[in-house]
Amino acid sequence: MRNFDFAPLYRSTVGFDRLAGLMDAALAGETTQPAYPPYNIEKTGETTYRITLAVAGFAEQDLTIESRDGQLVVSGRKPGEETERTFLHRGIAERAFERRFQLADHVRPVSARSENGLLHIELVREVPESLRPRRIEIARGEGKPAELEAKTVN
Template identity: 65%
Template sequence: MRSYDFAPLYRATVGFDRIADLMDRVLSADVAQPAYPPYNIEKTDENAYRISIAVAGFAADELSVEVKDGALTVAARKAAEESPRTYLHRGIATRAFERRFALADHVRVSGATHADGMLHIDLVREVPEALKPRRIEIAKGDTVEAKALETIEA
């Protein structure tokens, strides 16, 4: 397993701690990620995303979606069966799972729906007004100097 030292990045930058932590977490995570349950991540609009997770066999009340500390956690626990069943073939897995997704800054969960064996989680990126690009008016040089002189004389 490879190991990278991000100490030089911390020494030379300010405010990029989260990116370095994310890279460190991705690179240090074990390679064998669980494949269950399968999921899709799609971009539905310029600032909207949807995570679709195949949750066949789970009822809506057996699923939980939680956002905490910039991470989206989806978990499922199957309720105990009241009567034992005898399966000749069991191809639909209903084992418990927990899957985590790291959310970027300003991304929030706008809703979740459960239909036809799929759990759809809608996300939206809301960039604050202070971070949006804005046009700066360019003043003439003499106007700025005149205002500065007025301020000094007053």
């Protein structure tokens, strides 16, 4: 496995430190990212997404969903059991977990629901009006230039 040094990027760019940090985290995360719980990421519309995690054995009060620093953090903690149980086979893990998802700019979670052992988190990309593409009309004729009027392209 090759190691990449992103230090030269920090010296010659301004404002791209987040991008270099994302690449560094992605390369480091390939080997350290746990496989539990399994999840799906799907695109449900042009600007909507859904993350589905398999959280069998966890109740809604055992799960926490937080959005912070451009990340979505989903964690599950089971309270301690009062009675000691003896398992002949334990195939359902029910162990504590923390799963992190890096969110793109302007993507935010809007809702979450739990059904049949699956946790569904709905996300939406909301690009601010000021960052959307605009069409600039070209004035025809001679004389003094008219005010440019920008129209949002849909």
